[in-house]
Amino acid sequence: MLDYITSYLSDSVKITPGQAGNVFWALVYILIIFGGVSVAVIAMNWLERKALAHFQIRLGPMRVGPHGLLQPIADALKLFTKEDIIPAAADKLVFWIAPLIILCASFTTYIVVPFGPAHAVTDLNIGILFMLGVSSLAVLGVVMAGWASNSHYPLIGALRSSAQMVSYEIAMGLAVVSAVLMTSLNATGTGTLSMIGIVHAQQAQHVWFLFKFFPLGLIAFVIFAIAMVAETNRAPFDLPEAESELTAGFHTEYSGLRWSLFMLGEYAAMIAVSSIAVTLWLGGWMRPFPNALTGETWDLVFSLFPGFTFLALSVFAFVGVIRMPKHPYFRLQTMGLAGFGAVLGLIGLILFVPPVRDRVQDIYWFSAKVAGFMYLYIWYRATFPRYRFDQLMKVGWKVLLPVALGVLIVTAILGVLL
């Protein structure tokens, strides 16, 4: 039993617990991912509000905790304690199930997300297909929510939303296929749909698929990057929840905990599609320049990044401590921020320990790339006006789809010729 549990701790493990049939570690991974994604959503919530505020020359949350660090928790508590309202005319069962479907759909996809060569719950041989399939189930939840609310605004919101998600999935799928085609171009010539296999293929071909066949990979990536914003209903494609037109779109009638489930699902889906993009085009868990900057020294330098990142965050926290107003009212907050900084610093120090360092590297690079996408999401939201529905459809069907098809065909031809 103990052997079974410790079997996954040795450095030599190169396969995921799911593949190894190790149920214990698979469950642990599921729990870690569930917790990690939830924490990431909370962090994203805070960061979005802060970053957006700074784009817009305001401060954002500042009251609850130092620099509003506890604001997401306060909001969550508020949502939990709110009255649970189901409109009288609503279809209660469907109304109740809809947010759960969205939540489950977005969290289930994480089973195949490869945070590292061995850091995934399991390695399905149809991983990318599974991911696209399950994440598109969220449409079902949206339609159900809109229909069950039995009200005009949610209905229109849901119709828009489902039309949008379904149309963009096609361009998205074609872009994904062109990336998958690239996997079959390595020396051994075996194509794969496995998420881990795709990253290994990039490793074998010594190139991120972003730069493969130079503009082609990039174009496919851009198509995916646009389609994924539309897929997750974020600005500038956020018409399903266009506040100024349809108040809140398909979740107009939702409040409290149920509404927060929608939000949780939306943010989780954002992270999920970003991780598809990272896996397919940005080399997944691989550190930058694994081929150009080789050797023990470079390995060591890059392996110190996670620790230094946390130390830098800790320094930020301590700068915040120094800049806190010197007033008894802020004493508790200052102490809290200092404690937070200390914890971050401690984590940073732990990440310098060699065995930990080697094991978390993959996770770190993967998360850093995903975080870049999260920042893009916030950036879009601060800069762009909203598309109109017909324009959105035009972009999807008349621009992205033909271009994606063209890229797919050219990739296939190049694949045969080279």
Place this chain on the structure above:
Amino acid sequence: MTDATKYLSHLELGGPDKTYLDSNELIINMGPQHPATHGVLRVILKLDGEKVLGTECVIGYLHRGVEKIAEHRTYTMFNPYVDRMDYVAAVSNGLGYCEAVEKLLNIEAPPRANYIRVILTELNRLASHQLWLGTHALDIGAMTPLFYTFRDREEILKIFEKYCGARLTTHAFRIGGCQYETYEGFERDVKKFVDFARPKIVEYEELLTTNRIWLERTKGVGKISAKDCIALGVTGPVLRASGVKWDLRKAQPYANYPEFDFEIPIGQNGDTYDRYLVRMEEMRQSLRIIEQAVAKIPEGPIMAKVPKVMKPAVGEIYHSIEAPKGELGYFVVSDGSTQPYRVRVRPPSFVNLQALDLMVRGQLVADVIAVIGTLDIVLGEVDR
């Protein structure tokens, strides 16, 4: 099943070709509590899917009977009430009313008062346009311009506050001139603001003018021809964006506008984008006027000789000025007593709102929002 038939009974379903799926008409009630109707406007939309078949505006949620109140107040007492109509451009309202009564009394404000009036009115035009830009952009989905414009509008409000103590409903002018002398450093503040605001307008334009999505959302949306504008009595930037060079500051000069050198921007297409461009250019022209006015503001009295008890001779007067939103007219009837017999206001917002149905018919729901924003209505003025 029974529920469905109940809902469908009024649709008079005929044969198999006329099924439920064909009858796509949907009546949606937008407002009065809606984030994009700029107050308490209620629009009943008849939709075919996303397409607008027709609209009906329901107004009156903010009706306070301002015109009736006037009949029970003296000319002076009524002055603060006009600020509450278009509360984002209160100074213009005050100017229109004061000048109307001055005409009735046959008095003229001294030159210095006129200069102060022009400076404050143009500052207020700028503030009104900034508020319009921020909310209009927010309606179309661009959040950030709102905060930029509010930051800069704040500087204008600070000048108002220093001048008369109030920020929005300023009651800045009195019949016959201005109540207050300008404060110490007024000219410096205004000059500083002009220098501050010029690059800010460039900043707004950088965010929007060439933004692809902004262009797609505004070009060709809510088109209205010059002929329709004139037929409906639409004035202000909406009329000018349709290509009619009609600005009361030039057409029927009041205050001392003839002394200033400025241009009237006009558009060609009469769509939302042109209205946006016209208003952006108007902001620049306002800054030009302010700059000229503050450079040659004369010394002298700020109040004309006004009788303590105002008793205009029996008669009536219509006086209109170019408010930020269009022609703001006051029709004042005097019966020789201290109180006006009747005050009728011609509010630009109310008249412009009539064009909404014409502008959105056949367009999409999202365009209704854009058009309400571009008409730049203030419900306080629509309902009075």
